[in-house]
Amino acid sequence: xxxxxxxxxxxxxxxxxxxxxxxxxxxVVFFIVAASLFPLGVGPEPQVLRQIGPGIVWVCALLATMxxxxxxxxxxxxDGSLEQMLLSSHSGVVIASAKAFAHWVLxxxxxxxxxxxxxxxxxxxxxAISTLCFTLLLGTPILSLLGSVGAxxxxxLRSAGVLLLLLxxxxxxPALIFGSGAVxxxxxxxxARGHLSLLxxxxxxxxxxxPLAGAAALRISTA
Amino acid sequence: MTLPTLRAEGLTYxxxxxxxxxxxxxxxxxxxxxxxxxxxxxxxxxxxxLLAGLxxxxxxxxxxxxxxxxDAPDFATQRTYIAHANALKDDLTAYEALQFLAxxxxxxxxxxALHNALSRLGMKQRQRAPVRTLxxxxxxxxALARLALERAPGLWVLDEPFDALDVDGIxxxxxxxxxxxxxxxxxxLTSHQALSITGATPQVHDLPGAT
Numbered sequence: 001x002x003x004x005x006x007x008x009x010x011x012x013x014x015x016x017x018x019x020x021x022x023x024x025x026x027x028v029v030f031f032i033v034a035a036s037l038f039p040l041g042v043g044p045e046p047q048v049l050r051q052i053g054p055g056i057v058w059v060c061a062l063l064a065t066m067x068x069x070x071x072x073x074x075x076x077x078x079d080g081s082l083e084q085m086l087l088s089s090h091s092g093v094v095i096a097s098a099k100a101f102a103h104w105v106l107x108x109x110x111x112x113x114x115x116x117x118x119x120x121x122x123x124x125x126x127x128a129i130s131t132l133c134f135t136l137l138l139g140t141p142i143l144s145l146l147g148s149v150g151a152x153x154x155x156x157l158r159s160a161g162v163l164l165l166l167l168x169x170x171x172x173x174p175a176l177i178f179g180s181g182a183v184x185x186x187x188x189x190x191x192a193r194g195h196l197s198l199l200x201x202x203x204x205x206x207x208x209x210x211p212l213a214g215a216a217a218l219r220i221s222t223a
Numbered sequence: 224m225t226l227p228t229l230r231a232e233g234l235t236y237x238x239x240x241x242x243x244x245x246x247x248x249x250x251x252x253x254x255x256x257x258x259x260x261x262x263x264x265x266x267x268x269x270x271x272x273l274l275a276g277l278x279x280x281x282x283x284x285x286x287x288x289x290x291x292x293x294d295a296p297d298f299a300t301q302r303t304y305i306a307h308a309n310a311l312k313d314d315l316t317a318y319e320a321l322q323f324l325a326x327x328x329x330x331x332x333x334x335x336a337l338h339n340a341l342s343r344l345g346m347k348q349r350q351r352a353p354v355r356t357l358x359x360x361x362x363x364x365x366a367l368a369r370l371a372l373e374r375a376p377g378l379w380v381l382d383e384p385f386d387a388l389d390v391d392g393i394x395x396x397x398x399x400x401x402x403x404x405x406x407x408x409x410x411x412l413t414s415h416q417a418l419s420i421t422g423a424t425p426q427v428h429d430l431p432g433a434t
Contacts, residue, residue, distance in 0.1 A: 005327065008323065008326045008327050009327070012312075012315075012323045015315070015319070016312060016314050016315070019314035019315075020314060075312075078308075079308055079309070079310060079311065079312065079313075080306050080307075080308030080309060080310035081310045081311075081312065083277060083304070083306055083308070083310065084304075084310045084324060084327060084328070085327060086277065087275060087276070087277065087299065087302070087304050087328075088299065088327045088328050088329070089299035089300050089328075089329060090327075222277065223277070223278045223279060
């Protein structure tokens with residue numbers, strides 16, 4: 001075996017996304033549009049915006065990530081590509097990791113890039129914006145990894161989209177709390193180290209556990 | 224080195240309360256072609272999935288050289304499974320789709336090998352066309368071009384390979400099957416059409432009625 005299954009799958013997913021640009025841009029467009037509506041609805045008071053900004057950006061990031069999760073495996077399942085991946089000599093862990101990584105590159109990374117813009121919109125300080133970006137850098141892989149487990153578990157089920165939300169959203173709450181909490185702490189002039197450490201620990205735990213769970217879920221869903 | 228024998232012993236597979244087959248035995252040694260027959264819904268595809276290692280039986284076992292499939296070290300690299308679904312992405316070109324499958328399965332994914340394989344299947348002129356623009360028969364040809372990349376004797380598990388193919392396409396697949404059997408590979412396939420292969424005599428395995 002000379003091919004690297006991880007890079008083969010990631011490259012293919014990135015190439016497919018490049019061919020379907022509108023679909024690929026949907027999460028980041030949703031993220032920007034949804035978060036931009038809040039200052040219009042809540043009002044332009046800077047103090048209020050600074051207070052609610054981190055939470056809103058994080059919730060919008062979470063929802064934007066969920067948008068593209070239902071299609072993470074469903075297309076490959078429908079056209080037989082997923083069967084071929086599972087039949088290859090690459091382990092299910094490699095396949096689940098590659099799919100989650102490609103999802104993060106296509107969804108999480110653009111959210112991180114767009115987040116400073118939203119930080120400015122919510123009148124955040126430079127430090128708070130940097131922290132927001134850093135928390136999203138730590139947190140969005142968690143969302144992609146947990147989401148990939150949910151997507152694998154609900155593969156082929158009716159109402160998979162709703163089930164996926166019900167399964168994954170509660171699991172993402174700790175990341176949401178520590179992610180937005182870190183930015184709030186920095187904005188209040190306190191240290192965000194505790195929040196960031198917990199977010200880092202969550203990321204580590206998810207990186208270690210989610211691909212294993214995703215691989216098992218794929219085997220169950222395709223058997 | 225001789226290819227191991229694929230053996231199914233006492234296979235039972237249920238869908239709900241309904242047994243698609245029970246106590247099924249079959250043996251596929253190296254160099255043999257097995258034609259799996261049966262009416263619609265008798266479990267041909269399910270049996271192929273069991274033999275490919277994609278699903279587990281309710282009872283019985285499938286072995287490769289006497290070792291259970293999950294424990295057989297070389298089974299994943301020696302088996303080529305082409306399902307009814309072609310495993311091609313609409314947004315990739317025929318060339319890219321084949322390249323992905325070849326690289327995924329550790330086969331020769333060099334441009335020369337891929338061009339040759341697509342040419343063999345008569346898809347040279349359409350190799351840069353997006354899969355979505357191809358006809359059913361052309362898509363099937365691209366999926367089956369994987370067979371033209373095979374160099375070593377292995378196990379081919381093919382679900383209705385002749386579906387949507389014209390006479391020329393069937394001829395090419397027959398030639399690939401003969402070549403594969405001659406180098407010591409083994410093949411199990413389903414087909415609703417009578418086999419027209421002349422260079423080998425298929426073992427016929429009829430699936431009994433469901434209970």
